[in-house]
Amino acid sequence: MAAMADQYGIFNQRADVIGGITMRTRDVHGAMVKPKLAFVSINADREHLHGYCFPMSTNQTLIEMQQLMLRYPTGKVALSGISLAIEQGGFVYLTGESGAGKSTLLRMFYGGLRPSSGQLSVQQLDMRSVAEGDVRELRQRTGIIFQDHRLLFSRTVFENVALPLRVQGWEKERLVPRVRKVLEFVGLDDRLWSYPEALSGGEQQRIAIARAMAANPPIILADEPTGNLDEDTARRVLDLLMALNQYGTTVIMATHDLHLLSSHPGRVIQLHQGSLVGDSYG
Numbered sequence: 001m002a003a004m005a006d007q008y009g010i011f012n013q014r015a016d017v018i019g020g021i022t023m024r025t026r027d028v029h030g031a032m033v034k035p036k037l038a039f040v041s042i043n044a045d046r047e048h049l050h051g052y053c054f055p056m057s058t059n060q061t062l063i064e065m066q067q068l069m070l071r072y073p074t075g076k077v078a079l080s081g082i083s084l085a086i087e088q089g090g091f092v093y094l095t096g097e098s099g100a101g102k103s104t105l106l107r108m109f110y111g112g113l114r115p116s117s118g119q120l121s122v123q124q125l126d127m128r129s130v131a132e133g134d135v136r137e138l139r140q141r142t143g144i145i146f147q148d149h150r151l152l153f154s155r156t157v158f159e160n161v162a163l164p165l166r167v168q169g170w171e172k173e174r175l176v177p178r179v180r181k182v183l184e185f186v187g188l189d190d191r192l193w194s195y196p197e198a199l200s201g202g203e204q205q206r207i208a209i210a211r212a213m214a215a216n217p218p219i220i221l222a223d224e225p226t227g228n229l230d231e232d233t234a235r236r237v238l239d240l241l242m243a244l245n246q247y248g249t250t251v252i253m254a255t256h257d258l259h260l261l262s263s264h265p266g267r268v269i270q271l272h273q274g275s276l277v278g279d280s281y282g
């Protein structure tokens with residue numbers, strides 16, 4: 001594994017995760033450098049690299065929709081006429097007032113809702129006609145973070161993070177180091193055997209990030225992940241999501257907290273009453 005990694009220069013860099021915030025890496029001399037783009041664009045065997053995120057290709061279209069419309073069984077039209085594309089490797093904010101359709105759109109990205117009309121393709125699946133088995137697989141390739149983090153309070157931190165890996169049948173030999181690795185990434189590898197209730201809200205959300213990234217999905221969907229957090233803690237959570245994005249993971253985050261943008265710029269997709277009203281970088 002090391003030989004393979006060295007071939008790509010991956011272990012010549014060490015992520016700086018002190019305090020759980022990883023925006024830069026160190027080179028062999030200890031100097032701070034930004035993660036190399038090459039790191040995320042190499043098509044290496046993702047299964048065998050125990051980095052925080054495995055290399056994945058960039059600039060491919062990950063999600064594409066044309067005239068997307070979603071009507072709930074109640075008759076409420078939550079989204080209409082949405083046409084846009086999201087590339088692999090992007091950091092995207094979904095914004096808009098409460099009720100604008102942000103959560104609805106995120107749910108469509110993991111097959112929680114199917115289009116009522118229009119086209120939607122996610123990770124190369126046509127979501128109008130996708131089979132249930134393919135949706136299950138899509139969810140395994142999608143990390144999801146909720147505002148209320150949805151950790152299992154009767155399980156340890158380790159078990160919470162291990163859960164998606166167990167679902168995918170990871171053997172203990174791979175699972176244990178991977179759980180440790182992602183908890184190191186969020187700065188909580190010393191809390192392996194704690195229960196979530198012993199952690200602060202910000203720490204619980206960092207565990208939820210570790211769980212979402214554990215199986216190394218190409219995309220992470222986050223629904224108001226900073227909604228319950230104070231500003232400093234919110235920034236720290238956002239730092240982690242940005243760091244994940246630097247390693248090549250596409251992040252789509254619903255938020256109405258637009259002042260976070262000043263320190264953490266990205267693409268801003270704005271919804272209003274179910275329609276797309278803005279798409280810019282800020």
Ligand code: ADP
Nearest residue numbers: 072074076078097098099100101102103104105
């Ligand atoms: P946001 O995440 O931007 O607050 P949502 O996507 O949750 O907005 O909701 C968009 C609209 O769809 C709102 O008017 C909301 O009341 C409605 N809605 C959400 N979920 C359902 C549901 N399960 N059934 C019917 N209407 C819903």
